Amino acid sequence: MISKPLSDTVAAITLLGRFGFIQYDCADVARRASDEMNGYLFEGSRIDVNVASERRKKRNPGDIMETPRKIPRKQVSDALVIICNRETRNYSDAVLHRLKELHIVCDSFFWSENMPLHQIVSDITRDGVLYAVVLTEASAVDKTLNIHVLQGKNPKDFRDVPLSDAFDLLERDFQKAQAARAQVPGYL
Numbered sequence: 001m002i003s004k005p006l007s008d009t010v011a012a013i014t015l016l017g018r019f020g021f022i023q024y025d026c027a028d029v030a031r032r033a034s035d036e037m038n039g040y041l042f043e044g045s046r047i048d049v050n051v052a053s054e055r056r057k058k059r060n061p062g063d064i065m066e067t068p069r070k071i072p073r074k075q076v077s078d079a080l081v082i083i084c085n086r087e088t089r090n091y092s093d094a095v096l097h098r099l100k101e102l103h104i105v106c107d108s109f110f111w112s113e114n115m116p117l118h119q120i121v122s123d124i125t126r127d128g129v130l131y132a133v134v135l136t137e138a139s140a141v142d143k144t145l146n147i148h149v150l151q152g153k154n155p156k157d158f159r160d161v162p163l164s165d166a167f168d169l170l171e172r173d174f175q176k177a178q179a180a181r182a183q184v185p186g187y188l
Contacts, residue, residue, distance in 0.1 A: 030051065031051065033049075034049045034051050037049050039107070040107075046127070076127055076128045076129060077105050077106055077107045077129055078104045078105045078106060078129065078130045078131065078174065078177075079099055079104050079105070079106040079107075079129065079130060079131040079132070079133055079170075080106065080107050080108070080109055080120075080124050080129050080131070080132050080133070081095060081096055081099070081106055081107070081108040081109070081133045081135060082108075082109050082111050082117070082120060082132060082133065082134045082135065083108055083109065083110050083111065083135050084111050084134065084135060084136045084137070085135075085136060085137040085140070086110060087137065087140075088135055088136075088137055088139075088140040091135060091139075091140035092108060092135050092140075095133065095135060095145065096108060098167055099133070099170070102167065102170060102171050102174060103174075104130075104131075104170065104174055106133075117134070120132070121148055121150070124150065125150040125151070125155075128151070129150060129151075130149070130150060130151050130173075130174070130177055131147060131148065131149060131150060131170065131173075132147075132148040132150060133145055133146070133147055133148075134146040134147075134148070139160070142160065143162065143163050144160045144161055144162055144163065144166070145158075145161050145163065145166040146158070146159050146160065146161075147161060147166060147169065147170065149173060151177065152173075152176075152177070152180075
């Protein structure tokens with residue numbers, strides 16, 4: 001989330017449909033805000049931050065654009081950790097740290113009851129996220145994870161899996177997913 005000093009330097013905000021344009025008083029603050037917010041998940045949607053620059057050079061109709069051989073794929077997280085209770089912050093930090101040790105790229109999201117959990121899972125499945133890891137107050141107390149394997153031939157749900165078993169399951173499944181990704185032509 002943007003820290004208070006950044007939000008205090010906003011010069012103007014313009015909203016157009018699902019797009020927002022924020023102008024800052026200082027370019028350095030704008031770059032810092034861009035770094036902090038790019039890729040951030042807000043209400044189940046990823047924020048894509050682009051810094052505006054001076055007007056681009058207009059192309060002549062005769063200009064030929066070279067088409068890249070491979071189109072870079074936008075980085076999609078491998079896992080979304082959905083945190084249902086802010087009091088489980090230390091537990092969620094430990095889970096995120098362990099997932100990162102397994103080289104699983106992950107984001108976290110504080111769930112709000114005004115967005116159905118099944119809708120969040122459905123949205124991230126369409127985005128290509130491999131796993132939803134749901135952390136509840138009970139899972140923090142019991143040291144368990146609720147894991148939704150979202151991709152592959154057989155998406156599955158695993159409830160109340162003890163931590164060591166959960167990380168073993170995620171590590172094995174992630175290795176299989178990485179091997180399958182490596183077989184896709186043009187996948188970056």
